[in-house]
Amino acid sequence: MFQHVRRVRLGLFAIAVLGVMLLAGCGGSNSSSSSSAAPSAASSSATSSTSSSTSASSSTSSCGPKPGVAATGTPIPLGAINTKQPGTDFTDIENMEGAYFACVNANGGVNGHPIKLYKLTEPTQPAQIAADATKLVQTDKVVGESGNSSILECTINHAYWEKQNFYVIAAGIAPECYSTPNIADVNMGPRYSSDGAVQYVLSLHPSKVVFDQSNVPGTGYIAAGPAALAGAAHVPITQLTENVPINDANSVALKEVNDAGPNGAVVLNFTPPEALVILQAAQKLGLENRVKAWACSTPCDTDFLAQALGSKWNGKFFVNAELTPPDPTNTPTMNLYKAILKQYGSDVSGGIGSFSQMGFTMGEIAVHALESIKGPYTTQSVNQAFVNVKGFDTGMLCQPWTFGHYPLHIPNNTDYTVTPQDGKMVIKQGCTAISSVDPQIAAYHKAAGS
Amino acid sequence: MLLTSGILGLPSWQDFQPFIVTGISLGAVYALSGVGMVVLYRATGVLNLAFGAVGAMGALIAWQLINKAGWNQWLAYLIAVLFGGFVTLVYGMVFGPALAKRDPLVKATATLGLTLILLGVMDLLWTSSGGASRSIAFPTDNDTFTVAGILVEWTNVIALVLGLVIAVATAAFLRFTKLGTAMRAMANDREITAALGVPVRRVEAAAWFGCGVLSGLAGVLLADLVALDATTLTFLVLSTLAATLIARLRSIPITFIAAIVVGTVDAMVTPIQALSNYRDMTPFVLAAIALLIQNRRRVIAVGRQGV
Numbered sequence: 001m002f003q004h005v006r007r008v009r010l011g012l013f014a015i016a017v018l019g020v021m022l023l024a025g026c027g028g029s030n031s032s033s034s035s036s037a038a039p040s041a042a043s044s045s046a047t048s049s050t051s052s053s054t055s056a057s058s059s060t061s062s063c064g065p066k067p068g069v070a071a072t073g074t075p076i077p078l079g080a081i082n083t084k085q086p087g088t089d090f091t092d093i094e095n096m097e098g099a100y101f102a103c104v105n106a107n108g109g110v111n112g113h114p115i116k117l118y119k120l121t122e123p124t125q126p127a128q129i130a131a132d133a134t135k136l137v138q139t140d141k142v143v144g145e146s147g148n149s150s151i152l153e154c155t156i157n158h159a160y161w162e163k164q165n166f167y168v169i170a171a172g173i174a175p176e177c178y179s180t181p182n183i184a185d186v187n188m189g190p191r192y193s194s195d196g197a198v199q200y201v202l203s204l205h206p207s208k209v210v211f212d213q214s215n216v217p218g219t220g221y222i223a224a225g226p227a228a229l230a231g232a233a234h235v236p237i238t239q240l241t242e243n244v245p246i247n248d249a250n251s252v253a254l255k256e257v258n259d260a261g262p263n264g265a266v267v268l269n270f271t272p273p274e275a276l277v278i279l280q281a282a283q284k285l286g287l288e289n290r291v292k293a294w295a296c297s298t299p300c301d302t303d304f305l306a307q308a309l310g311s312k313w314n315g316k317f318f319v320n321a322e323l324t325p326p327d328p329t330n331t332p333t334m335n336l337y338k339a340i341l342k343q344y345g346s347d348v349s350g351g352i353g354s355f356s357q358m359g360f361t362m363g364e365i366a367v368h369a370l371e372s373i374k375g376p377y378t379t380q381s382v383n384q385a386f387v388n389v390k391g392f393d394t395g396m397l398c399q400p401w402t403f404g405h406y407p408l409h410i411p412n413n414t415d416y417t418v419t420p421q422d423g424k425m426v427i428k429q430g431c432t433a434i435s436s437v438d439p440q441i442a443a444y445h446k447a448a449g450s
Numbered sequence: 451m452l453l454t455s456g457i458l459g460l461p462s463w464q465d466f467q468p469f470i471v472t473g474i475s476l477g478a479v480y481a482l483s484g485v486g487m488v489v490l491y492r493a494t495g496v497l498n499l500a501f502g503a504v505g506a507m508g509a510l511i512a513w514q515l516i517n518k519a520g521w522n523q524w525l526a527y528l529i530a531v532l533f534g535g536f537v538t539l540v541y542g543m544v545f546g547p548a549l550a551k552r553d554p555l556v557k558a559t560a561t562l563g564l565t566l567i568l569l570g571v572m573d574l575l576w577t578s579s580g581g582a583s584r585s586i587a588f589p590t591d592n593d594t595f596t597v598a599g600i601l602v603e604w605t606n607v608i609a610l611v612l613g614l615v616i617a618v619a620t621a622a623f624l625r626f627t628k629l630g631t632a633m634r635a636m637a638n639d640r641e642i643t644a645a646l647g648v649p650v651r652r653v654e655a656a657a658w659f660g661c662g663v664l665s666g667l668a669g670v671l672l673a674d675l676v677a678l679d680a681t682t683l684t685f686l687v688l689s690t691l692a693a694t695l696i697a698r699l700r701s702i703p704i705t706f707i708a709a710i711v712v713g714t715v716d717a718m719v720t721p722i723q724a725l726s727n728y729r730d731m732t733p734f735v736l737a738a739i740a741l742l743i744q745n746r747r748r749v750i751a752v753g754r755q756g757v
Binding site for chain 1: 584717730
């Protein structure tokens with residue numbers, strides 16, 4: 001009798017403990033799925049090595065005004081906050097921005113001043129996120145914020161930045177990164193990237209669109225964009241969400257394909273690992289040809305994914321790409337990015353890819369703004385310079401980048417579509433504007449007069 | 451019926467069929483895991499909550515050996531299985547004796563420590579930064595046949611057959627071999643069994659190693675069938691645990707059947723729109739129902755005996 005009672009107690013205990021652990025895991029995977037919502041994804045190490053070799057001849061001296069002369073002036077303190085927790089790590093972004101600043105500092109700095117980047121991390125805890133911002137401003141005395149990329153940072157801190165008169169350059173995820181006056185992002189984020197993916201499949205004239213994403217806070221905000229685009233095209237759309245991590249991808253893939261029908265399209269908004277398990281499940285079940293097209297938002301733009309999928313998906317799967325694809329691009333900016341990554345980016349673990357591209361781009365914008373300052377580098381002068389950035393050609397985006405005094409900011413609203421081709425992501429469609437059918441895009445164009 | 455179908459968005463029977471196929475194959479691997487957990491519990495009284503984490507790390511090691519070191523994949527899988535056996539054995543030998551007389555809750559909680567350590571190590575060594583995603587593919591993934599309109603890989607069949615074979619073999623082992631009998635005796639009373647001259651440490655070591663080997667095997671299979679992701683594989687133990695609880699941590703055949711049921715029901719809930727987002731509750735719900743029913747029967751039986 002006692003043994004039985006003990007066994008039942010043990011059973012209930014085990015269920016409770018694992019339930020709590022699962023929730024903790026979901027927290028991590030929420031973050032994973034927020035990482036789906038994450039700025040983007042990286043290319044493979046294989047790509048990295050190839051590209052590095054091509055860029056070996058590229059010089060990093062062009063990142064500063066005085067090649068080979070280290071800046072010795074008073075440091076300009078800037079801050080960055082990135083999410084870092086098990087399963088979700090955005091620190092490649094601030095690390096790459098740090099690498100860019102290191103290159104600038106080694107080649108003359110900004111008007112003779114080196115930039116000191118204070119890099120903080122947060123584990124998706126609101127209190128920690130708020131504390132990070134306060135520490136940067138009050139303890140580290142940063143005069144500007146550039147390089148933020150966090151699941152919740154914009155949501156938690158946007159009011160604080162407004163109060164402090166900080167204009168933040170970021171790679172955003174949360175709605176507040178795009179809909180508030182003091183934050184402007186170099187990336188499009190999950191909603192507008194999903195818009196891009198849906199917009200591409202709509203151009204293939206499907207009979208229906210199935211949009212599936214991670215079941216995390218903010219899905220309603222993201223889903224509104226694809227819904228508007230499909231509605232305007234008079235194509236029915238089914239919105240699905242999946243708990244992550246996905247334990248039974250076969251069933252998820254089957255459900256998507258059954259819902260879409262033979263002439264339909266399936267669009268995913270997940271992190272690369274989650275998207276990969278769904279696509280591989282579809283492949284294993286022979287479902288890749290059961291719909292007209294498959295598509296995905298930016299996180300799927302990774303050679304990791306292209307390599308894992310193989311040739312069966314050639315011309316069948318289309319991915320929105322927020323930044324200029326690095327593999328086929330041979331511009332001075334792209335070569336500088338690769339050279340800096342090679343020489344200064346030892347702590348950028350993902351190598352070449354969207355994360356490091358974003359860090360590089362934010363570094364470029366910040367330096368461009370700082371160079372315009374003639375007097376002392378104060379909170380006021382630096383943030384005024386940040387918000388005054390207008391029409392800056394980063395070389396990493398389809399369009400010049402603008403901050404501006406607007407109530408909302410979606411400066412990156414034109415993008416590429418890529419597709420896997422024998423283990424690599426190649427460009428399928430060049431720069432294409434996200435449709436103003438999405439009311440937020442329309443509101444931005446109206447505010448920016450673009 | 452039509453009303454229920456309309457409210458819940460029930461698909462047709464034809465639409466359900468492929469989900470049954472995928473559910474059975476997943477349930478088979480749950481069964482494989484469940485057998486390992488039950489054997490260990492019966493021999494040592496330890497509910498090994500690190501089962502999934504050990505398997506996950508073994509699978510990631512196999513991926514590393516195949517993709518980064520260029521090893522033959524079968525050799526890499528063997529290393530993964532042996533890693534599972536080794537880590538579990540070491541844990542059992544180091545912490546088993548110290549915890550032998552503690553409450554089963556304490557023993558189970560201790561294995562959570564191993565789970566968290568392994569999760570941390572995996573996160574450190576196989577980071578997901580920069581969009582890294584990994585996968586394992588058996589050669590048998592390419593050989594397929596069609597059932598209910600979907601392709602079924604031979605890997606699915608192997609998982610099902612392996613689950614069945616291991617369940618039968620383990621049940622026979624426990625019943626007919628000297629070591630198996632010793633394990634069953636230890637489950638009843640460790641001290642009396644030791645007093646009778648059974649080499650308790652050696653028997654426990656065999657149970658820990660066997661459980662670890664099965665965790666390695668399940669980890670590699672699940673990495674192919676589900677996903678090669680540390681968190682996913684670690685927490686898949688939840689579905690397995692439900693099956694073992696339904697079997698009251700005792701019966702190997704019931705564990706096998708319960709695992710198949712958990713996998714199948716979980717998959718079949720997916721196409722039902724109203725329930726799809728709650729499908730992760732399936733193992734909890736099934737285990738809770740089973741525990742309630744078993745407890746009710748027990749109360750009735752005890753009541754009849756007048757105890």
